Every structure is written in C-alpha cells, then in structure tokens.
Amino acid sequence: MESLEMDENSLADPSVEAWRALPVAQQPDWPDPTALRTTLSALSAAPPLVFGQECDTLLDRLGEVALGRGFLLQGGDCAETLDGVGAESVRNKLEVLLQMAAVLTYAAGVPVVKVGRIAGQYAKPRSQPTETRGGVTLPSYRGDAVNGLEFTAEARTPDPARLERVYQASAATLNLLRALTAGGHADLRRVHEWNRDFVALSAAGHRYERLADEIDAALSFIRACGMSTSALRTTEVFASHEALLLDYESALVRTDPDTGRRYALSGHLLWIGERTRRLDGAHVAFAAGVSNPLGVKLGPDAAVDDVRALVDRLDPLRTPGRLTLIARMGRGLVRDRLPALVEAVRAEGARVVWACDPMHGNTFTAPSGHKSRRFEDVLDEITGFFEVHRALGTHPGGVHVELTGEDVTECVGGSDEVLSDDLPLRYETACDPRLNRGQSMDLAFRVAEWFSAERRRLGRPRPEPALIRPVGAPVYAAHAASPG
Ligand SMILES: O=C[C@H](O)[C@H](O)COP(=O)(O)O
C-alpha cells in the first residue's frame, strides 16, 4: 500500500523517512488517502504521548537487565480495544503486572522492569488479509487502530479517524497509569496484600503460601528497620507496543531539542513483530532511525545471519539495553533453536535483553473454534528458555506475555484449571488468547519457584543479585559441576 509523505517533523531527517522507499508489510488499505493525510497531519502537530528522557530512563533500566542485574516483565493485551479504556480495566491490568513484579523481584533478587503492552497496542499483523464467514469475505480485523472487530463490511473498512481515537485513548491510558503509579495505588505493601489474597482465596494460590510468607517477612524487616517508605509507595511502569503502522508511528516522531536525538514518542519501547522484521523492510529501517529502546520478535525460523544483521542494524553501537530480543519459538523448538541465536549475539558483543514470549509459538485452535493456548505449554517454553540460558551461562532477561487483569477464559489449564469447554464462557479478546489474572499470578509464582530452585541448586538460600550474572560470566555453567 502507499504510504504518505507528510510528517513535517520527521521529513526534516532523511533517516527517519528512509522507510517510505522500502517494502512495507502488513499495512491497511486505507480507502481514503485524503482522510488519512488529514489525520496524520493532526497527529504530527499533536503533543507527544511520552518524552524522550523517559525512553532514555527505560534504556538505562534495560541496560541493567542486559548486564544481568535486572529482569524484564512485559505484558498486556494482544490487542487493546478502544472500548476497553475504562478506569477499571486499565487498573486491573496495572495491578496484575505489579503483583507479578512483586513476586519476581523477591525471587530474582534484582529490580524488575515493568513494561506494559499498553497505551498503544492497537494494531495487529494478521496471517490472512481477509476472513470468510458463511460465504462472505471481508478484510481481516487489524486492530482498533485500523478497523472494527464486528464482521460487517462497514466495521471492517479501514478508517483513519481511528488513529486519532487511538492517540486519545493512549493518552488517557498513560494518564491513568501515571496517576496510579505515582499516587500511592502501587504501594508495594498494598500490592503484597493483593498477592496474599490470591494465595489465600484461590485454589491456585495455596501452593505458594511459603513464598508469600517469606515476602511478608522481608517487608516486615524493611519496616522494622525504619527504611524510607517513599521507595515502596511509587513505582515505574513503561508503555510499549508493536510499531506496525508506520504512518502513525512516523507522525509521532519528535526530535529532542536539547540533544537532537529522534524518538518515536507514541510509547517508550517499540517492537518489531515476527512478520515485519525483514532486514531490507520498512519496519527495520524506521526503527533504526529512532533512539527508543527496541524489541524484535524472533520466531523458530529466525536465521542466525539475519539476527546478526538485525543487531548490526539496530544496535550498531552495542548499547546495553537498546535491543530486547523476544524469542517466541514454541515449547517444542525453543531448546533446539534458541542456543545458536544467543551464542551468535554474544559473539557480536551485543548486550541485549533476552526475553521469552511463551505465547505466540503455542497457539492452537480448540474444538470450539476458539484460538487458545495451554498454560502448561507456556510454562514449558519459559522453562526451556531458562534451560538454554543456564547451559550457555547467559542471562534469561525476562518474559513477555499476553495477559489481562480480568477473569477471562481464553487460555486453558493452570492451577485453577480452565477447561476447553469453558472457553466460550468469557472469551473476550479481540485477537489472541490472554492469561487471566489467576493464570498470570500462577505464572509469576512458578517463575519465582524456578529462581528459588536455582538458588538451592547453587547453594544460596537467600535471594541475591549475584544469582544473575552479567553476560559472559557463566555462573550456571561454573556451578553446574558443584555437588547438589
Ligand atoms: O498477535 C499476533 C497476531 O496478530 C496473531 O497471532 C495473528 O493471528 P492470526 O493468525 O489469527 O492472524
């Protein structure tokens, strides 16, 4: 499809516009180019949604993760919806991220960098351009930024006015996130109380009582020592989404007046999807031209040479944390395919964050026709990811999950088991199936158990940052030979 040369801001810099000359996959066929032009022009003149310095802060945090001194938790909807921007739904998503992060921080003994798939995750790449039902063929749903989910010709026609609604919805979401995280709602003691409720009140929670007790004790210790409570009261949460619609992303590129650096200010971290990461394609060129921290999804067929070239293109200066490589191989392939990529990236001297997306390689269609994922498969892919890093002595830097704060029935399994027959009960996603609140907590506690088991294996009973070593310090390999 054609893309429109129109963003005055980014036109100033040819490297930001270079993508327009390249093949650009997964863009909508906007039926009315004039309407698109008008919308993009309004967005080019609008205030940015985030600030360059915030992107730099996230880059610093991810740099720590890349060096083995932190852990990334990235999660949220597969596809946000404009109707879903209620205070309650945003608060629920934030709460589940904070709850998971509290457990992981204790277990890993390092700061957990919290990044939502939120405040901008409105555009979807699709396997098929069209969908057919009962003999009627319409364009596929491509996210609320493009068209509507309803199966009517009207809803499925791409409408550029949606881009402005997405911008407004993202602004409202960010506003709420900032208020909730700075205003005391995210107080760690309160978050831990919610975790206690999960442990006490759900069948899934019971097995985690001991871990919750340990966290209780740690918090009591902090209180008893009279340590500053301000650090407990507030927290940082960053916003991320897939940089798919390049016209929209370009319209929100701004140059920092102090540093002259360009940022895509639709979100803090932007990632490139599995379907749009070709080296000579527009998405990679666009991302190369902005200073945000970047993610790239890597599926099971990612070639070692391509990953090397992606690193060269997107992280030429080898800045720790500039790149988060998100492996989504599937439980059956992660152990086989990931090692060569990790080794190649290490040999390149790049300090990337390696994250595991255990969702997108494990999707299946249930007998009822719903797209679903098995909790056990999700867990197994994460386990495989950790095993690979343990064997190589590299840092398993984080997890990237599709989740929601609601009690939906979209993924099957988990300790509070969702059965295949339950899927129609609350199947609410606009695109891919998400872990519900209980399954998300279950996952966080399972990862925490993995960290605890590692500590026992290494003979370190208490959490300590040294469990996780910088890339190149092969702590797991070094200890593998020791008894126990
Ligand atoms: O979220 C990701 C993709 O949009 C999704 O997995 C593609 O799904 P599809 O195969 O139904 O198009």
Ligand SMILES: C=C(OP(=O)(O)O)C(=O)O
């Ligand atoms: C489209 C997605 O993933 P991938 O590019 O890995 O398929 C996604 O994260 O929703």
Ligand SMILES: [Mn+2]
């Ligand atoms: Mn998805």
